[in-house]
Amino acid sequence: MPFWLGRQAAARGDQWAVLAAGGRWTFADLAREAGAWAGRLHALGVAPGDRVAVLMGNSAGFVALVHACSGLDAILVPLNIRLSPAEIGWQLADCGARVLIHDGDRAAAAQHATAEAGCRAYSVDALAQTAVPAAPALPAAIDLQQVQAVIYTSGTTGQPKGALLTYGNHWWSAMGSALNLGTHTTDRWLACLPLFHVGGLAILMRSVIYGLPVVVHESFDPAAVNAAIDADGVTIVSVVSTMLRRMLDARGGTPYPASLRAVLLGGGPAPRPLLEECAARGVPVVQTYGLTEAASQVATLAPADALRKLGSAGQPLLPTALRIVGPAGDLPAGAVGEILVQGPTITPGYLGRPEATARALRDGWLHTGDLGYRDADGYLYVVDRRDDLIISGGENVYPAEVEAVLLAHPAVADAGVIGIPDPQWGQVVQAAVVRQPGSTLTAEDLLSFCRARLGRYKVPAAIRFMDTLPRNAAGKLLRRALRTDSPEEALP
Amino acid sequence: MPFWLGRQAAARGDQWAVLAAGGRWTFADLAREAGAWAGRLHALGVAPGDRVAVLMGNSAGFVALVHACSGLDAILVPLNIRLSPAEIGWQLADCGARVLIHDGDRAAAAQHATAEAGCRAYSVDALAQTAVPAAPALPAAIDLQQVQAVIYTSGTTGQPKGALLTYGNHWWSAMGSALNLGTHTTDRWLACLPLFHVGGLAILMRSVIYGLPVVVHESFDPAAVNAAIDADGVTIVSVVSTMLRRMLDARGGTPYPASLRAVLLGGGPAPRPLLEECAARGVPVVQTYGLTEAASQVATLAPADALRKLGSAGQPLLPTALRIVGPAGDLPAGAVGEILVQGPTITPGYLGRPEATARALRDGWLHTGDLGYRDADGYLYVVDRRDDLIISGGENVYPAEVEAVLLAHPAVADAGVIGIPDPQWGQVVQAAVVRQPGSTLTAEDLLSFCRARLGRYKVPAAIRFMDTLPRNAAGKLLRRALRTDSPEEALP
Numbered sequence: 001m002p003f004w005l006g007r008q009a010a011a012r013g014d015q016w017a018v019l020a021a022g023g024r025w026t027f028a029d030l031a032r033e034a035g036a037w038a039g040r041l042h043a044l045g046v047a048p049g050d051r052v053a054v055l056m057g058n059s060a061g062f063v064a065l066v067h068a069c070s071g072l073d074a075i076l077v078p079l080n081i082r083l084s085p086a087e088i089g090w091q092l093a094d095c096g097a098r099v100l101i102h103d104g105d106r107a108a109a110a111q112h113a114t115a116e117a118g119c120r121a122y123s124v125d126a127l128a129q130t131a132v133p134a135a136p137a138l139p140a141a142i143d144l145q146q147v148q149a150v151i152y153t154s155g156t157t158g159q160p161k162g163a164l165l166t167y168g169n170h171w172w173s174a175m176g177s178a179l180n181l182g183t184h185t186t187d188r189w190l191a192c193l194p195l196f197h198v199g200g201l202a203i204l205m206r207s208v209i210y211g212l213p214v215v216v217h218e219s220f221d222p223a224a225v226n227a228a229i230d231a232d233g234v235t236i237v238s239v240v241s242t243m244l245r246r247m248l249d250a251r252g253g254t255p256y257p258a259s260l261r262a263v264l265l266g267g268g269p270a271p272r273p274l275l276e277e278c279a280a281r282g283v284p285v286v287q288t289y290g291l292t293e294a295a296s297q298v299a300t301l302a303p304a305d306a307l308r309k310l311g312s313a314g315q316p317l318l319p320t321a322l323r324i325v326g327p328a329g330d331l332p333a334g335a336v337g338e339i340l341v342q343g344p345t346i347t348p349g350y351l352g353r354p355e356a357t358a359r360a361l362r363d364g365w366l367h368t369g370d371l372g373y374r375d376a377d378g379y380l381y382v383v384d385r386r387d388d389l390i391i392s393g394g395e396n397v398y399p400a401e402v403e404a405v406l407l408a409h410p411a412v413a414d415a416g417v418i419g420i421p422d423p424q425w426g427q428v429v430q431a432a433v434v435r436q437p438g439s440t441l442t443a444e445d446l447l448s449f450c451r452a453r454l455g456r457y458k459v460p461a462a463i464r465f466m467d468t469l470p471r472n473a474a475g476k477l478l479r480r481a482l483r484t485d486s487p488e489e490a491l492p
Numbered sequence: 493m494p495f496w497l498g499r500q501a502a503a504r505g506d507q508w509a510v511l512a513a514g515g516r517w518t519f520a521d522l523a524r525e526a527g528a529w530a531g532r533l534h535a536l537g538v539a540p541g542d543r544v545a546v547l548m549g550n551s552a553g554f555v556a557l558v559h560a561c562s563g564l565d566a567i568l569v570p571l572n573i574r575l576s577p578a579e580i581g582w583q584l585a586d587c588g589a590r591v592l593i594h595d596g597d598r599a600a601a602a603q604h605a606t607a608e609a610g611c612r613a614y615s616v617d618a619l620a621q622t623a624v625p626a627a628p629a630l631p632a633a634i635d636l637q638q639v640q641a642v643i644y645t646s647g648t649t650g651q652p653k654g655a656l657l658t659y660g661n662h663w664w665s666a667m668g669s670a671l672n673l674g675t676h677t678t679d680r681w682l683a684c685l686p687l688f689h690v691g692g693l694a695i696l697m698r699s700v701i702y703g704l705p706v707v708v709h710e711s712f713d714p715a716a717v718n719a720a721i722d723a724d725g726v727t728i729v730s731v732v733s734t735m736l737r738r739m740l741d742a743r744g745g746t747p748y749p750a751s752l753r754a755v756l757l758g759g760g761p762a763p764r765p766l767l768e769e770c771a772a773r774g775v776p777v778v779q780t781y782g783l784t785e786a787a788s789q790v791a792t793l794a795p796a797d798a799l800r801k802l803g804s805a806g807q808p809l810l811p812t813a814l815r816i817v818g819p820a821g822d823l824p825a826g827a828v829g830e831i832l833v834q835g836p837t838i839t840p841g842y843l844g845r846p847e848a849t850a851r852a853l854r855d856g857w858l859h860t861g862d863l864g865y866r867d868a869d870g871y872l873y874v875v876d877r878r879d880d881l882i883i884s885g886g887e888n889v890y891p892a893e894v895e896a897v898l899l900a901h902p903a904v905a906d907a908g909v910i911g912i913p914d915p916q917w918g919q920v921v922q923a924a925v926v927r928q929p930g931s932t933l934t935a936e937d938l939l940s941f942c943r944a945r946l947g948r949y950k951v952p953a954a955i956r957f958m959d960t961l962p963r964n965a966a967g968k969l970l971r972r973a974l975r976t977d978s979p980e981e982a983l984p
Contacts, residue, residue, distance in 0.1 A: 001811060001812060002810070003813075004810075007810060010807075010870050011794075011807040011870065012794070012796075013869075015796075175667055177668075178671070178675060179670070179675070179701070179702060179703070181677075182674065182675045182676045182677045182679075183670060183671070183674045183675055184671075184674045184676060185674045185794065185795060185796060187674075209810070210671060211669070212672070302503075302504070302677065303677060304504075304507075304677060315502075315503040318494070318496075318499065318701070319493060319494075321494060335701055377505075378502050390493065
């Protein structure tokens, strides 16, 4: 397999590769920048197989560093910028990073973290001022078996583990995505998700595999995303539900242009009212179910099915196989069980964690821990994360189902549901709710709304009103964090 | 890898798969038809690994048989319907075919050929009337290493050899094509080339890999192709130069609709005047250089480069690598040499021909025998088939270059050039020319035209006017056949 960036630089060197506030680069520019950064990393002693940690917000420089690591056969470790220095230090030590490259906003955290981890920290801005040392030329070929990155899973459900992603994982993911969404030679994919998460990194990989530009936003700004769709030729954007909600609110009644051909919606089950609003407004939203361990998308709803299968995450991507299993084996259509995934996009395992790898990868199948079912046509519906499952009086309660009802109330802006211990029922449902600005909604009103729509055991035993809900950088609700805060208001 | 047809039948069973005069099938229909034909072949004794020869014109039934063979792990041997019975018999014996399936028009040839080859012939129409016997279910998975078809190379340059094509060859070819041309969820690819050639078969493979319909025409009819583009939603069509010429002539001044997004032009170097006319008329023609041994496309001009690199076959497809070599090794940009190709689309070799395989595949590179060069930007220009190279007085003459000049004359409809022995110069150039209807062009006029545009040694020593030129079923000029006919008129 030819080195993707090198091939694109040769084949379409004069075409846009990266469009960011800090740099507008063609593929030839990007190859030159990646080569320069490979030279600087090489001068810092980075050798093939070394781990290079990156603690940076989204930027053109981040993109260059990704390909510079590939150029040196080094392994990228993109770190979550919202981590505490102690957490960063733990991950640096866990992966044995040789160097940490950070941007200006992360200087203090980087210094603190590396002091503990015995790893050297370098400012990307300071390095950029240095002359480019001689470096090995970017390689002509890449080995699909080789590890490209270690990505620590988000930690919403336990101790972080570094999932290994190979070039082959990315290649097959890009192929599967292309076969499902199509690829147009006019495509521009917007990365407003963090590049340190798999959803953002996968956009960079697709860019060099497809030979198409990526538009990089430093952070998520709904007005800026809307403007990029209108004026910068963005045809596909990857978002999570809360981001899409804010985009629609910022947009008002103005329709999106026909050039926007897909809004890829990930980060967990989406509220049905949001999907219905998108359908009514003609927003081409396609739900996807993805995992770090699967190099992003596992299943994605084809655009043609967006209305017919509203709420579904669609069919598994072509090279991927999928099973729904219960304690007694494979389950029939309609039955909820654990989602198992197999195929060339799946991680070979977790760095230095043979037990965790063996637990996750059994008989060649990744056990995702997520719950879902397939309908009679084989479409996947993701119900919830298994670890968030609430069992109350022997009945299963899927938080997402309760959240969808809460979110359907016009005065509710955001909602999260957890189980809390209860002496009578084992667990009961507790809801955290963010009201719409200016709303005077009471807990009793909201509970009446729920009682009319949910089985008794699913109705929250308590509602806490909050100003905002804890979400990670990818927009995923941190249900664990909901358990630690003290309630502002509770019922009964 | 999931069995492509089965996966598409599950994922989009209700969407069109095959649109032909003899059948309009969804993917569910096609899976059912393929299953039925697998049952019939199984009842005829066809077992995994057996060769199933097919001697049929384009039809929906041909498509079903292709996938029926896959369903049985049998190997498809699509035969050229223009062969003589003796040639068919030779190929049947060479591949050890278990059965030959033929359509009505080929009944006599099939009976004659199988009598010699010790292989049984069956009429597809008679079989279709029989009840469907029980058969093994279509497989859930396919092995990319496994051979899907044996395709005999066209024989313009020697004894036919059966090139093995694996599922992996087709998969990577489809991926490379998708990355270059893009795939749109609205695509419909028209197969008016013979399905027994790799260019047609590859369309069928892309159809089940992409999950998009193929439109099948029984034979090439320029008015029918134009109508399919206007009314049947055809977005891509694969043709050779003479077909495109006839399409344009039949079309008159009516522009093609914007939904036609690519005319993939293969079958050898294209006349520059044709390309220029397409550019002027807004026909989205993209030249491709392909080979049976590479599962069709090797290099294809990206649509964005169609004007900027007129006459080029573009860049190699992404997983493919390409070299231009002379006797002393790799050649610099601009220098003409043999085209070598490497990558996952390349045949593992020729059936039962270890010497021919070793000659063609040396050090992991397919030696194509074709001549070309890359420009400074790396774009491939195919100059000619090596075996057609004329050497006159020590100077190399590439027939295609002379043909392009002849074709540029407004009174010339078709032209072919060969070398004939000459006592003084070794070889001299001889041209065969078809005049436009009603033209009174003389050889002397045409030679004057050539002298003004070609170096002296390239100007034909003789011109023969003919009614038509010998071409094979794929539209490729049979230069060898030009050598055997007696001239109608010669100069000097």
